[in-house]
Amino acid sequence: MLCAVPRVSDEHLAARRQQILDAARRCFLRNGFHATSMQDVIAEAGLSVGAVYRYFGSKQELVTSIAESVLDGADQLFATLVAEEPPLPLVEALDRALEFAESQTGPDGVLPLAIQVWAESLRDPALAEFIGRMYARFRSRFVALARRAQQAGELPADADVEAVGAVLFGLIPGFALQRVLVAGPGPKTYLDGVRALLASKGVGK
Amino acid sequence: MLCAVPRVSDEHLAARRQQILDAARRCFLRNGFHATSMQDVIAEAGLSVGAVYRYFGSKQELVTSIAESVLDGADQLFATLVAEEPPLPLVEALDRALEFAESQTGPDGVLPLAIQVWAESLRDPALAEFIGRMYARFRSRFVALARRAQQAGELPADADVEAVGAVLFGLIPGFALQRVLVAGPGPKTYLDGVRALLASKGVGK
DNA sequence: CCTTCTAAAACGAATGCTCGTTCTTTTATT
């Protein structure tokens, strides 16, 4: 009863897990969550049914893991935007965020996955809860950005930074969606649009 | 061999078609395109398999029809925004568009369907083409809005109205997504954010 | 107005697949 533990290295386990996730991501990008069968993922990973089910108990678990990695990736970038010292001017921060979004457009960026995750969250309460928390965090980052811009005098002293943060954040999916669905204007043009609005004369009403 | 045409009235045919579409919409809202089976739609419509397949040749056709009705609905509102005389100030137009989006949030609005349509278009080239055309039209409406605002002196004379239109349009899905996924700020708050940005002092760089 | 007749409309059992998952067997590691 002493030993004889045939476990494989933890690195190997982690690598296998990642191998499956990578395969799943490719499949999901190619065909969407629902039109991708477990067999597809399994074949793409070059493994067997049993091997994959050792690492992920269900297809849903695979979807959730992919969703998490997608959102984590975005959060990482947004976090650096706010942490920047000295504080980035709004336009500068937006520029960086838009360029990031742009880099994730196209068939091997993360954006098509994000769109699928949105759709999926409408039916999966657990995923919806996770996404809600994550996007609330995104927004709070942009709120922080707005607050610092206000302190720098870039925004009126009485501006509602929560509202401004929401709008700033909203600009990103607004841009990304157009880029993916309509092949809309590039990030530079979009930013010009924002600049023109910032330069507008006051406000009706 | 002279006739004997037992066809039913055209109104009846149209009503049946609509009956099926309504059922499908309810099912799709409840469970999403992919988790909804044809049996679900058929049962919801209170019809038989054969009856439904007489009106829609496939499930995909059903999805496409729903997508079309969703986009047509939005286009109708955007069209009226631009046609308004005298031209609406930007903030006013945005207010109306945001209120519309708000009204379509929630489980029987059209927005959850729109999100699913986005995801679906990533896999269905025909749907993607249709959506692309439709969203390009949406954007052109906002461009027209921007142009009229420019003529009214609300925007700088050298502003790129195409870019501004894209941004204005982008604000809508940006708002809607937050509203659906994060239960973000309401339309009034969001609009306050836009106003604060419009009131900001010039632009860095 | 009523009957007859016919093709459209509706029906629903049947079909053939593919799906996600389970479970027993084989292989590899210590």
Added chain:
DNA sequence: AATAAAAGAACGAGCATTCGTTTTAGAAGG
């Protein structure tokens, strides 16, 4: 030798769709 890891055959459920049959609306003929 003992056990973790990987393999893959097998399974039942549920899917979209087809198709042969039944019902029904309404024109035609009286």
